[in-house]
Amino acid sequence: MVNKRLTLQLDFHSGLPIYTQIVEQIQSQLVNGILKPGDQLPTVRALASELRVNFNTVARAYRLLDEARIISTQQGRGTYITEIPPPDVSTNLRQDSLSELTQRFISEAIRLGFTEREISQMVKSSLKSWKEAKRVKEGA
Secondary structure: OOEOOOOOOOOOOOOOOHHHHHHHHHHHHHHOOOOOOOOEEOOHHHHHHHHOOOHHHHHHHHHHHHHOOOEEEEOOOEEEEOOOOOHHHHHHHHHHHHHHHHHHHHHHHHHOOOOHHHHHHHHHHHHHHHHHHHHHHHHO
């Protein structure tokens, strides 16, 4: 039950509500093993202060995570990551995380003036390069 330093990257220009960004990033960190069952999260007030957002924004994110049984807040003790969700929930969380990452990437690329075609070509090219590098590394 270690109190880990929660690292969140908020994008105030993405159009995605801040509470949603908090929820998705905590879910992603759980799915990817960065956060583990039993890990303690910062208090709502501490996280709001650290992120420089309204207390109610973090409270809303924590409430959604609690409703999804991802966290549990124990009065006077703190907020903790609960047990690992069942495989179907984990799969959905992973898909949600990928969707969120993709949406952020696309939004930023569009904001920078790239066309859909340019974005699509870059993704295909990057995947091809990644596969080649992986193949070379595994062959070494």
